[in-house]
Amino acid sequence: MSGTRRKALLKVIILGDSGVGKTSLMNQYVNRRFSNQYKATIGADFLTKDVMIDDRLVTMQIWDTAGQERFQSLGVAFYRGADCCVLAFDVTNAVSFKSLDSWRDEFLIQASPRDPEHFPFVLLGNKIDMEANRAVSAKRHVTMAQSWCAAKGGMPYYEVSAKEAVNVEAAFQAIARDALARESADTSDFPELENNINLNENNRSSSSGGCNC
Template sequence: MASRRRTLLKVIILGDSGVGKTSLMNQYVNKKFSNQYKATIGADFLTKEVQFEDRLFTLQIWDTAGQERFQSLGVAFYRGADCCVLVYDVNSMKSFDNLNNWREEFLIQVNYFP
């Protein structure tokens, strides 16, 4: 039996406060939903293993507080991130408009300059 290669990928979830980042992460990883979430303080993460073709991936999915007062987590939170998921509230045009700011911050923090 051939051994499977395992790859760790750090995924961060970004978006304004209250858009559902924690709910999205918990639904994807645990297949559970609760409407009783409290605001995330700082950051939290869950892991999920997924298989694609002959490779096994461990997704380390990081959830952060959307409030500006936690943006100082920046460098440590973004360090080593492979990608991000941008989340907005379909009932809030402002949260959609802010996605570009979240995207730009991600690109700056991971030193990606196309």
């Protein structure tokens, strides 16, 4: 028994348009299961999974969010402290690709990491099992996605299928490895969090959210 063992916790937020498969990606990775009966996500939820990365035991906390834009404003408290943001789009849906910029911007505004230029994002193009329905030809698509990623500071891109469990494990594995590497390099994305805790003693009332009533 190993009571003294310490686990690192990696918080990963999945964002993307409604119906691109955020819940399916999370469930495929954590539970290795696919269902086409998932309901539209309302609010936010997460699943955790323990993985071994190079002899480090890591708890991956994967956050699933609602895809409709208007619901984003409320749940942003959970963006804070994220170690990685996964942007997901549907390769058969061109609109979901076009929305990526706004999802990325939204995350950076709400989570406000210290160094937005270098905050780790990963792009997942989901539903490659539906090859025939691709919005653009597979080849052109990869090029498009890759050049978008390159323009965003070399964001890694994975083509995945939550349904057929293609590349999902590998993508999350890479996300975990990357986040761990950053952590040991001691680049805290949210240095102000620690300060906030101490300051809270004095300014709790002002931190309770800008409600208008």
